[in-house]
Amino acid sequence: MFVLSFLEGVGKYLFMLRSTISKPEKVSMYWRETVRQMYDIGVGSFGIIAIVSVFIGGVTAVQFGYKFIELAFIPMWWLGAIVRDTMILELAPTITALLLAGKIGSNIATELGTMRITEQIDAMDIMGVNTTSFLVGPKIVGGVLIVPALVMVAMLLGTYGGMIAGEMGGFYTDQEYLYGLQDDFRPLYIRVMFVKSIVFPFLITSISCYKGFYVKGGALQLGKASTEAVVISSIAVVIANFLIAFIML
Amino acid sequence: MIEVHNIQKRFGEQLVLKGISTTFSPGKCNMIIGKSGAGKTVFLNCLVGLVTPEEGEILLDDRNIVPMSQKEKSVIRKEMGMLFQKNALFDSMNIEENVMFPLDMFTNKSLEEKKERVNFCLERVNLVNVNKKYPSEISGGMMKRVALARAMVLNPKYLFCDEPNSGLDPKTSIIIDELIKEITEEYKITTVINTHDMNSVIGIGDKIIYFYEGEKNWEGTNKEVLNTDNENLNDFIFASKFLKEIRNLNKK
Ligand SMILES: Nc1ncnc2c1ncn2[C@@H]1O[C@H](COP(=O)(O)OP(=O)(O)O)[C@@H](O)[C@H]1O
Numbered sequence: 007m008f009v010l011s012f013l014e015g016v017g018k019y020l021f022m023l024r025s026t027i028s029k030p031e032k033v034s035m036y037w038r039e040t041v042r043q044m045y046d047i048g049v050g051s052f053g054i055i056a057i058v059s060v061f062i063g064g065v066t067a068v069q070f071g072y073k074f075i076e077l078a079f080i081p082m083w084w085l086g087a088i089v090r091d092t093m094i095l096e097l098a099p100t101i102t103a104l105l106l107a108g109k110i111g112s113n114i115a116t117e118l119g120t121m122r123i124t125e126q127i128d129a130m131d132i133m134g135v136n137t138t139s140f141l142v143g144p145k146i147v148g149g150v151l152i153v154p155a156l157v158m159v160a161m162l163l164g165t166y167g168g169m170i171a172g173e174m175g176g177f178y179t180d181q182e183y184l185y186g187l188q189d190d191f192r193p194l195y196i197r198v199m200f201v202k203s204i205v206f207p208f209l210i211t212s213i214s215c216y217k218g219f220y221v222k223g224g225a226l227q228l229g230k231a232s233t234e235a236v237v238i239s240s241i242a243v244v245i246a247n248f249l250i251a252f253i254m255l
Numbered sequence: 256m257i258e259v260h261n262i263q264k265r266f267g268e269q270l271v272l273k274g275i276s277t278t279f280s281p282g283k284c285n286m287i288i289g290k291s292g293a294g295k296t297v298f299l300n301c302l303v304g305l306v307t308p309e310e311g312e313i314l315l316d317d318r319n320i321v322p323m324s325q326k327e328k329s330v331i332r333k334e335m336g337m338l339f340q341k342n343a344l345f346d347s348m349n350i351e352e353n354v355m356f357p358l359d360m361f362t363n364k365s366l367e368e369k370k371e372r373v374n375f376c377l378e379r380v381n382l383v384n385v386n387k388k389y390p391s392e393i394s395g396g397m398m399k400r401v402a403l404a405r406a407m408v409l410n411p412k413y414l415f416c417d418e419p420n421s422g423l424d425p426k427t428s429i430i431i432d433e434l435i436k437e438i439t440e441e442y443k444i445t446t447v448i449n450t451h452d453m454n455s456v457i458g459i460g461d462k463i464i465y466f467y468e469g470e471k472n473w474e475g476t477n478k479e480v481l482n483t484d485n486e487n488l489n490d491f492i493f494a495s496k497f498l499k500e501i502r503n504l505n506k507k
């Protein structure tokens with residue numbers, strides 16, 4: 007039973023994605039909507055992502071730092087490379103995505119769900135608007151365009167957080183850390199980060215749109231859909247995270 | 256002109272529309288009346304193609320909408336306006352943007368031209384100085400008028416209204432009814448209105464269809480509706496004891 011309804015859900019989700027791809031009635035309207043989404047996601051989430059990344063970078067440096075002090079044979083500048091790689095490979099894209107799943111996932115599901123239960127989507131349908139494409143498309147495209155920039159910021163700020171925290175802990179000087187940052191730099195890691203920062207927002211926005219777009223009922227179902235959007239997109243992100251690492255590394 | 260031939264719609268076990276046939280003429284207010292649950296909304300949703308009946312044809316000026324794909328429907332829908340029970344105004348947009356939305360989406364008019372058209376429609380429904388307000392900031396009657404302005408902005412050939420008076424006080428209801436009537440006659444629109452408000456029926460109904468448990472139980476004009484022998488219809492019209500008493504007094 008569970009498997010069946012899961013498969014049905016996946017089918018409906020893929021159907022939604024398919025009908026999202028169609029020629030826009032009016033390119034300028036779609037673009038306007040996409041820019042609005044980029045702004046909402048980018049500006050709306052910048053603060054929390056910035057704060058969280060600085061601290062996560064700091065914690066990474068401190069925790070490895072204590073271990074390294076015990077293992078006296080490892081040079082402390084190495085921490086620069088370690089913070090850099092964990093930020094690039096894992097923390098920047100994944101933490102950003104999980105924060106976004108919580109924030110924009112519920113926003114999107116609530117926005118579309120409200121439009122559904124107050125007949126706003128029907129109203130657009132009646133006008134002849136392709137509602138899947140107009141309401142879902144710009145959210146996915148906007149997310150995929152702006153999130154890589156957010157991940158980039160998270161990566162830079164996290165690495166910077168590692169520098170400050172390490173200095174405060176007395177592990178290394180700025181120069182040592184910067185030296186470490188340049189050690190054994192692998193472009194592949196950047197590619198992995200890039201792939202993640204496109205796949206994750208795609209999953210979050212499309213799953214949340216799906217949950218909101220097909221809400222039936224009233225306020226209660228809307229709340230439930232919004233929670234499910236967050237839970238399911240978070241799970242999708244961690245699974246995709248594993249698969250990408252598995253395939254690319 | 257809308258022709259409906261024998262449409263049937265089923266939800267699971269329940270046959271909600273049991274073979275409805277009728278015609279609606281342009282420039283007329285066609286009213287569907289009946290108790291809650293009689294199938295009025297489902298019927299209206301069939302006419303606009305939000306619900307697809309299993310049987311029958313719905314011809315909008317000889318174009319059958321029933322078998323149409325989403326794409327084909329979207330062409331014909333540019334000729335439709337609809338008033339929803341809950342207004343369905345876009346709450347992220349102000350009044351002006353709401354009314355302008357169909358113009359933005361489907362025309363290549365300049366901003367000036369669009370503004371002119373929007374203001375014309377807003378004035379037509381007697382709304383001024385609300386352009387920059389949001390739907391949450393205006394009264395129910397005003398929302399209904401905005402919805403009407405939005406429905407007429409692209410000069411529709413067909414106008415569909417689902418219980419346009421629900422939630423409005425009697426005076427405001429009459430104003431909205433009169434507006435719908437005027438616009439219908441002025442622009443020769445084929446208008447179909449769902450209602451259970453007998454005031455509107457007597458006030459503006461040119462053709463009246465009575466739905467009873469998914470069937471068309473009676474059809475006639477607003478002159479005839481008060482003097483019918485149809486038991487079900489009389490029960491519906493003279494639902495209150497008060498009205499029944501009055502009718503009995505009249506009969507004597
Ligand atoms: N989407 C649906 N799924 C199942 N049943 C429905 C659906 N829409 C309407 N119905 C049923 O159809 C009947 C007619 O409903 P409706 O057309 O809304 O009545 P009304 O005349 O009050 O507008 C009701 O019994 C309702 O429960």
Ligand SMILES: [Mg+2]
Nearest residue numbers: 295296297417
């Ligand atoms: Mg109804």
